[in-house]
Amino acid sequence: MRRGRGARLARVLVAGGCVAVLGFASSSAVATPGSGVSGTVVAKGTSAGKLKVRTLDGRTDVTFRTITVEPGGSTGWHTHRGQLIAVVKSGTLTRTLHDCSVEVTSAGSSFIEPSGARHRHIGRNLGPEPVVLWVTYLLPEGSELSDDAEAPSCRTK
Template identity: 35%
Template structure:
């Protein structure tokens, strides 16, 4: 076979590989494999059984209305978790050995902190930033469940939270007429 024949065969072979590669299924011939998905819980609503949305999803967005300086004195453990609070429910007065960012995904909550006892009311998409060692409480003041997305950066090996006594005077009960 001459040089032209070998080049023609090579080009034909390469074209066949490209044609078959275009038909490859995910995970074959260099095609990226799909990310594994968790199966919905038994009895989950039909919406939970549908395909997961592609790409990242924004849970909240807004402005932190205080100057924010964030650092840890050493490596820190971090967690991102969701918490659901029933109407009237509270997390209780506590402190953390690090910084905690709480994003309200749904509902309405009030956050009180030692030294600033006037409650700060959060609407969905807003965030509360609580610094290391600051006593605080989060209460659901709405009529529907509240969903919190809590990100914590805590000292390694320390307990995640320490219960503390109320740092603010209790509000007097509402007067009845």
């Protein structure tokens, strides 16, 4: 009887270990990590009630952050659960979007990133100076600032 419980426990532990290993393997297989990127949260707050932002229901985290992308740096492919409003303070940011189109945004210009998994994108600094962004995130309460995403088949060079 005791031996049966021990064997059962061993099978459960082995199965659990396999699931854990598969979880790590699958997340590393699709992740497209960034490099040469740093960010600082300047301010963060949560709306007291519903904020009138498209695609968001309920309470909203509003985060203001500065992001620096060093020359040759990349954000990695990612998505956001809410909208972002970004201003390029300095440098030139090159973004490849989910449909493989490319948008180039220079200092003094801004852009809006829509929410949702189908709006994956990557930001790259192809220039000789750091890109500095001022970004306001409007995300559902408790959301991560971004979620890793798999690169589309167009793959950036």
